[in-house]
Amino acid sequence: MTDNLFPELLKTHTWPDIQGVRAWDYTLGGGGRHLIDAIIRGQKPRFMLEIGCFLCASTRRWLSLDPELKVVGIDPWDSSLIDQCHRYVGRPALSRAYPDIVVQKQFAADIESQGPFASALANLRGFEDRFVPVRDFSPTALYKLKDAGFEPDLIYIDANKQAIDLEVCIALWPGAQITGDDWHWGRTKGYPMRQIVQAFADIHGLTIEADHATWVLHRT
Numbered sequence: 001m002t003d004n005l006f007p008e009l010l011k012t013h014t015w016p017d018i019q020g021v022r023a024w025d026y027t028l029g030g031g032g033r034h035l036i037d038a039i040i041r042g043q044k045p046r047f048m049l050e051i052g053c054f055l056c057a058s059t060r061r062w063l064s065l066d067p068e069l070k071v072v073g074i075d076p077w078d079s080s081l082i083d084q085c086h087r088y089v090g091r092p093a094l095s096r097a098y099p100d101i102v103v104q105k106q107f108a109a110d111i112e113s114q115g116p117f118a119s120a121l122a123n124l125r126g127f128e129d130r131f132v133p134v135r136d137f138s139p140t141a142l143y144k145l146k147d148a149g150f151e152p153d154l155i156y157i158d159a160n161k162q163a164i165d166l167e168v169c170i171a172l173w174p175g176a177q178i179t180g181d182d183w184h185w186g187r188t189k190g191y192p193m194r195q196i197v198q199a200f201a202d203i204h205g206l207t208i209e210a211d212h213a214t215w216v217l218h219r220t
Helices: 004-012 034-043 057-065 080-088 094-099 101-114 116-120 142-147 163-170 194-202
Strands: 047-051 070-074 131-134 154-157 175-182 208-213 216-218
Touching: 004 131, 004 142, 034 057, 034 070, 034 154, 034 216, 047 057, 047 163, 057 070, 057 175, 070 142, 080 101, 080 208, 094 101, 101 116, 116 131, 154 163, 163 175, 163 194, 194 208, 194 216
Parallel strands: 047 070, 047 154, 070 131, 154 175
Antiparallel strands: 175 216, 208 216
16 A cells, blocks of 8 residues: 555655755764664565654765665754754764864754755755655654554654653554664753653563664564
8 A cells, every 4th residue: 555655645745956956964863873774784674664854964864775766755844943943053973974063063053044945855865755844743743654554664763852752653553663763862851752662662562672773663
């Protein structure tokens, strides 16, 4: 069913005009994504759902690993992302990627002038037929995709660090493997995403594999 649905989703969720848009291959990921790479290479999921795409650098990574993989990405790509990128200028994460402060300022300026949506999709040139951009919020968008008939094999959550994303995903798609980011985020706050994932795993009888920022849930 998802095979037939995917082209329809592409028609419904159209790409912005990315001609002349500068791509910034920047990700907030803190490591461990080889765990997701191994799933894509080894298990060959056909359809992946990514909740929270930011600038789609991770999405490009997933799509580059397997020419048969198709991804639906959920993100509002709204003005809050512009403010977010401006706040990164001069801070360690962006400085590691772009040590030159002039380049950092250009990064933030481009996201603002080009718009977050076009800036993100510019990272996916060449994958126009394998990525559906859903400009919406989770979990509302999850119910819409389920109602449309979308069935992902693999889910990657990198959104607002809420337990509801995991709960809705397992309710709608109990057969999908759930993974995500932010395992080591928020040390001073007690690692909130780690707490959410651990509680979720305990409730549903799952085991956790984690490395740096990345976590993967396995059925025992």
